[in-house]
Amino acid sequence: MNLQDIQHFVTVTLGELAIKVAAAILFWIVGRWLIGRVTAMAQNAMGRNQIDPTLGKYLGSILSVILNVALVLGILGYFGIQTTSFAALIAGAGVAIGVAWSGMLGNFAAGAFMMVLRPFKVGDFVSVGGVVGTVRELGLFATTVLTPDNVVTLVGNGKVFGDTIQNFSAMPVRRVDRTAQLAVGVDPVTAMALLREAIAKIPNVPESPAPEVTLLDINLTGTVIAVRPYTHTDHYWQVYFDTNEAIVRVAGEAGWPAPMPATRFVSG
Structure with missing residues (x-):
């Protein structure tokens, strides 16, 4: 060349x-x-x-x-x-x-099945594959979830479909579970009436279903009141914290003593 x-x-x-x-x-x-x-x-x-x-x-x-x-x-x-x-x-x-990459194909197949069965949709608050948060996207191989602490988390569709799925947005309301420990000597009937009135005034707590304020347990400290308002999942944490504040406020205004375990005396 x-x-x-x-x-x-x-x-x-x-x-x-x-x-x-x-x-x-x-x-x-x-x-x-x-x-x-x-x-x-x-x-x-x-x-x-x-x-x-x-x-x-x-x-x-x-x-x-x-x-x-x-x-x-x-x-x-x-x-x-x-x-x-x-x-x-x-x-x-x-x-x-x-x-x-059988796992990847399994994720793809699981995503296709979820599109058919529709256990949740974008925007739902769910618990999938051990992750709790709001669904941002259902992809070909993974589901994107935004956790309450603002962390974007990807969960493989195979893990989502093969594990327990909880959809907190599927029903119109969900229940907030709190308890109020009363001291010995505090009348539980009066306490329940005061708490029921206070919980009903919390924003985003609907009249129906009505909040559940009932006698839950009796122990050496006194009585335990179950305080269970309902709300939409979008307002869950607001109602959760407002319920805690309402319990503390009612106890303070009523002058209830701090609950202390009862002391047992044994005669000699």
């Missing part, structure tokens, strides 16, 4: 390759932008047609994956690579990857 041949190779072959690489990068950038736009438009269209946000995000994720695969195949075809052979290679690799 003489110098002229080398110059021809550099100026022609490498030049054409550089143009193709530049074009491929441009195709990738534009293609990714278009995929983002198409996915967003599809999700917006599903939102306008009142399709559940959970289903919309799940279908949007599937659409994004399919379009990205099509984009890669298109770029490879532009370089002259036989996409049919490449597709067969992908299929063969998919089998091997499927065996190695």
